[in-house]
Amino acid sequence: MNTVLESVNNSWLPRDSSQIFHLVLLLSFTYVILKVIKVFWRRQQDINALRCFPLPPTHWLYGHVHKMSPEEEFLTTAAWAEKYPQCHQLWFGQFLYALYINHPEYAKVVFSKNDPKVLLVYGFLIPWIGKGLLILNGPKWQQHRKLLTPGFHYDILKPYINVMVESVKQMLDILEKQVSKDSTASVEIFKHVSLMTLDTIMKCAFSNKSNCQTERDNAYIKAVYDLTYLFDQRLKSPLLHNDFTFQFSSQGRRFYNACKIAHHHTDNVIRERKESLKNEKELEKILKKRRLDFLDILICAKDENGNSLSDEDLRAEVDTFMFEGHDTTASGISWLFYCMAQNPEHQQRCREEITELLGKEGHIQWDDLGKMPYVTMCVKESLRLYPPVYQIGRELNVPVTFPDGRTIPKGIFVILGINTLHRNPEVWENPEVFDPLRFSPENSSRRHPFAYLPFAAGPRNCIGQQFAMNELKIALALTLLRFELLPDNSQPPIPIPQTVTRSKNGIHLKLKSIH
Numbered sequence: 001m002n003t004v005l006e007s008v009n010n011s012w013l014p015r016d017s018s019q020i021f022h023l024v025l026l027l028s029f030t031y032v033i034l035k036v037i038k039v040f041w042r043r044q045q046d047i048n049a050l051r052c053f054p055l056p057p058t059h060w061l062y063g064h065v066h067k068m069s070p071e072e073e074f075l076t077t078a079a080w081a082e083k084y085p086q087c088h089q090l091w092f093g094q095f096l097y098a099l100y101i102n103h104p105e106y107a108k109v110v111f112s113k114n115d116p117k118v119l120l121v122y123g124f125l126i127p128w129i130g131k132g133l134l135i136l137n138g139p140k141w142q143q144h145r146k147l148l149t150p151g152f153h154y155d156i157l158k159p160y161i162n163v164m165v166e167s168v169k170q171m172l173d174i175l176e177k178q179v180s181k182d183s184t185a186s187v188e189i190f191k192h193v194s195l196m197t198l199d200t201i202m203k204c205a206f207s208n209k210s211n212c213q214t215e216r217d218n219a220y221i222k223a224v225y226d227l228t229y230l231f232d233q234r235l236k237s238p239l240l241h242n243d244f245t246f247q248f249s250s251q252g253r254r255f256y257n258a259c260k261i262a263h264h265h266t267d268n269v270i271r272e273r274k275e276s277l278k279n280e281k282e283l284e285k286i287l288k289k290r291r292l293d294f295l296d297i298l299i300c301a302k303d304e305n306g307n308s309l310s311d312e313d314l315r316a317e318v319d320t321f322m323f324e325g326h327d328t329t330a331s332g333i334s335w336l337f338y339c340m341a342q343n344p345e346h347q348q349r350c351r352e353e354i355t356e357l358l359g360k361e362g363h364i365q366w367d368d369l370g371k372m373p374y375v376t377m378c379v380k381e382s383l384r385l386y387p388p389v390y391q392i393g394r395e396l397n398v399p400v401t402f403p404d405g406r407t408i409p410k411g412i413f414v415i416l417g418i419n420t421l422h423r424n425p426e427v428w429e430n431p432e433v434f435d436p437l438r439f440s441p442e443n444s445s446r447r448h449p450f451a452y453l454p455f456a457a458g459p460r461n462c463i464g465q466q467f468a469m470n471e472l473k474i475a476l477a478l479t480l481l482r483f484e485l486l487p488d489n490s491q492p493p494i495p496i497p498q499t500v501t502r503s504k505n506g507i508h509l510k511l512k513s514i515h
Helices: 002-009 017-050 073-083 104-111 119-129 138-152 160-181 189-206 219-235 243-247 250-276 280-289 294-300 311-342 344-358 366-371 373-385 441-446 465-482
Strands: 087-092 096-101 186-188 391-395 413-417 483-487 495-498 500-503 508-513
Touching: 017 096, 073 495, 096 104, 104 391, 104 413, 119 219, 119 250, 119 311, 119 391, 138 294, 138 311, 160 186, 160 189, 160 465, 160 483, 160 508, 186 189, 189 294, 189 311, 189 465, 219 250, 219 311, 243 250, 250 294, 250 311, 294 311, 311 344, 311 373, 311 465, 311 483, 311 500, 311 508, 344 366, 344 373, 344 465, 366 465, 373 465, 465 483
Parallel strands: 096 413
Antiparallel strands: 087 096, 186 508, 391 413, 483 508, 495 500
């Protein structure tokens, strides 16, 4: 018995709280040291793997971040793309790095595969849009993509044309009143277009008559605006990347409060819609009587096993649709208007094509959208020069080897610079010139399939690209029938990256009423 007690007393286990504390501290410190060693070891491995790719001059602490302020980023990446037309390294500090691609051959290798999005960036959106199609990876992404694809079939998109026409005409009525007061004044067009695309997306997502173009104090609309702005602010502020730090910052409190408002709105709409569609016979009657919206399609969607989306998944996909389909389209339309104002000969040719097709009243039908070849070429050329989504990130699932034999390992981040790809002089002749004929059938057939990627490429390309193209064409057609777009040379736009391609000082145009 004494031997047993003596054995216990001599045990290595601590006998008081201070010893336990010191043991926990020692184990924690050991764990941290091992994690740091692992990070440094992985960093050194990646440095060796990236050594064969060019590296623009870096700061010893910031890497390239000090060259990537909103005012400088497009100029900096353009200068590097000119010097390194294939690709180059890009460092955000000393521990976050990527391979930045500027060439279609390199884009093809990476973006023809199904690698996941870079969660380090896209993860900032999860508190708002949840894990929808933009964020998901693997089998669940495949399931959601399969369920959502029918929602973008042309039979579903057809009725949306009337919704888009209604929203665009309301925007033009507002602009006409503004112009009639002072025909010489310029208009900051982005804010008007942004409200119009938000109005459209709310009607198409859940048949919500938002009146956001005239009544701008709607709590949900304010929340959506706050969320897109605050996401971009967090992305550009390394100190706010940590979830704990962000949560207790003023921006974080605003962000999470806006999330609550947006989720409350979406949850209510889903609950009410599910109630109205509860009875199967009633469901058939309702769906025959009215236009299907995005929420109807999501609620009715079932996989091959008869499984439907959960309420959490429904909310994630609706909120994702709102995020992806609002600011991106607003950016595309606003820069398209700017390109038209800068190129009056192309504007006039578009107007003639639209007038001949639609008459002066401009009654647009679905079939008309495929009969605007010159308008379509101008839209594509505008998206080339000013792509709304200016870069896309992927995290490699497996190592990849490029056509020149260089290889990068699994786990490396790859960023496709869409704006630099679209202006690469090795791919495009006179890339800074607005030339819609680049997209004539003859020229398009000769172009590298990965040279033009405004909607990304491969399995994870933009599911809503046809929706966006329809809205761009309708907005341009109806606007050119009502106004002549003129540049305001006293306030040229300054393109900056801010979630989408925006202008630091807005996009100012003069509008001359045609009638």
